[in-house]
Amino acid sequence: RFTNDYWKSTYETDLELPKDEYYRVHSYVPFCYGWNWGVSGTVFFGSGFNSSLQEFYNRFDMQNPIPQFNLYSPYYGLVGLFSTKYYVEMPSLKANEDIMIEDVIPGLELLKTVDMYDVYENQNYIPLGFAYDYYITEEDIAYYEDLHKEDDVIYEDVFGDDKRKEYFGTAAASLMNALLLDKSQGEKYKDIIETLPMELYTYDKDVYTQACETKKAMSCYDFEYDVNGFSAKINLEKERLVFFSVPWSSGWSAKVNGEKVDIEKVDIGFMAVKVGSGESTIVFEYATPNMNKSLILSAVGILAFLSYMTANFVIYRKKNKKD
Secondary structure, X not given: OOOOHHHHHHHOOOOOOOOOOOOEEEEEOXXXXXXXXXXXXXXXXXXXXXXXXXXXHHHOOOOOOOOOOOXXXXXXXXXXXXXEXXXXXXXXXXXXXXXXXXXXXXXXXXXXXXXOEEEEEEOOOOOOOEEEOEEEOHHHHHHXXXXXXXXXXXEEOOOOOOEEEXXXXXXXXXXXXXXXXXXXXXXXXXXXXXXXXXXXXXXXXXXXXXXXXXXXXXXXXXXEEEOOEEEEEEEEOOXXXXXXXXXXXXXXXXXXXXXXXXXXXXXXXXXXXXXXXXXXXXXXXXXXXXHHHHHHHHHXXXXXXXXXXXXXXXXXXXXXXXX
């Protein structure tokens, strides 16, 4: 928390966001305000980066650590992917007042203004943990990226330079329609997931909105987390891969209805598990990788040190007795 009264009065405004559910907030403001607002955010300091998340941002050439992505750029499709329910903006920071965020991102509606902040609610919000019917491979999105790199698409950057040129964000947008799997994963789960139809390789806003609606119908209706991990409940019509925008790590383990399942590293840096039809409870637990080995080595080191000190003490006592 900031201790200076000025910073407190300026940046610790109570936005009165709901506390009875899990969601994320994106804020294009100078600091990581999710901490101050008591909510989970998509913006955080670089020291909090998981290496898998860094892989994801590197793949799409996204700015980091603050902010991780600019929603006025082609990356706005990540609003849905990251289960972002609210967007908080400081109008005073906008370099171009003619551009309104609700005109750029489908589904954003101004909810309220609190002090210097405009708070928008995302009508296309998808709860954390949702299933997919389709998948793509890195080769697929690389091919379609190459097709669009020559497109003369200009995006206004309202918080920096007047204009910037970026090739069409097909890759990031496609992740709303399909899981990014490698070829071996596609083969492993071919009975429950299909390759993405060509007509869905698009950054059309209507397609994005429809993808969000589809994912809502296949999303978790209950999500809870604690210091050990998180759990979620979902009801599916058929067996599917369920995606969580939580960074992958070898320390994660997962169970579905009490049975251990494989965790797949998908979308470059996140996680998915196979979940059967009907009601299911998904539990992820985290343990620091190699922690047991580290504890054993630490114990051995302490014992060795104590043995060394004891031996030296005994030798010292014997020497003193002889003297």
